[in-house]
Amino acid sequence: MALVKCFVGCILKPKSSQLPVSVTALCFNPAGTRLYTNRQPLPTLTLFTKDVCPLCDDAKKILEPYSHRYSLDEVYITRPGNEEWFKQYRYDIPVFHFNGTFLMKHRVNVKLLEDTLQKYEESQSNT
Numbered sequence: 001m002a003l004v005k006c007f008v009g010c011i012l013k014p015k016s017s018q019l020p021v022s023v024t025a026l027c028f029n030p031a032g033t034r035l036y037t038n039r040q041p042l043p044t045l046t047l048f049t050k051d052v053c054p055l056c057d058d059a060k061k062i063l064e065p066y067s068h069r070y071s072l073d074e075v076y077i078t079r080p081g082n083e084e085w086f087k088q089y090r091y092d093i094p095v096f097h098f099n100g101t102f103l104m105k106h107r108v109n110v111k112l113l114e115d116t117l118q119k120y121e122e123s124q125s126n127t
Contacts, residue, residue, distance in 0.1 A: 043120050045070040045103075048085055048095040050078045055107070056094040062108040069117050070098075 045063070049056040063072070077086040077093065089095045095105040098116050 040124050042069065042071045043099050043117070044073055044097075046073045046075060046097040046100075048075050048077055048089045048097070049093055050076055053093055059094045059096075059108045062110065063113070066113060066117065069121070 047056060047059070060072075075082060075085055077089055089105075092105045094107075096103045096108075099120075103116060104112055
């Protein structure tokens with residue numbers, strides 16, 4: 001009977017006790033040839049925000065139950081280097097992009113988020 005070695009790794013969000021951003025399993029045969037990997041990266045949900053944004057804080061609370069299904073990036077539009085985002089979104093935050101494409105603004109549309117995540121997950125399972 002030949003042994004197959006498997007390694008499992010988790011990528012966690014910084015400063016978070018949440019579920020992993022992604023989980024990877026690699027399996028090798030005795031000769032060291034990779035047999036299997038199941039890495040499926042999570043989509044990126046980008047929140048355009050600023051340092052004091054109560055609406056953004058509320059939105060993040062609404063998003064919390066879904067946080068295991070995406071990786072959250074926060075872009076602070078008032079910080080140096082983000083002048084273009086400031087011009088575009090200064091009156092609209094919170095604004096959300098899903099994998100680089102505009103998704104929603106002003107508040108979280110839970111139905112839209114669920115549908116978008118479901119569609120992404122289905123597309124990943126078909127690959």
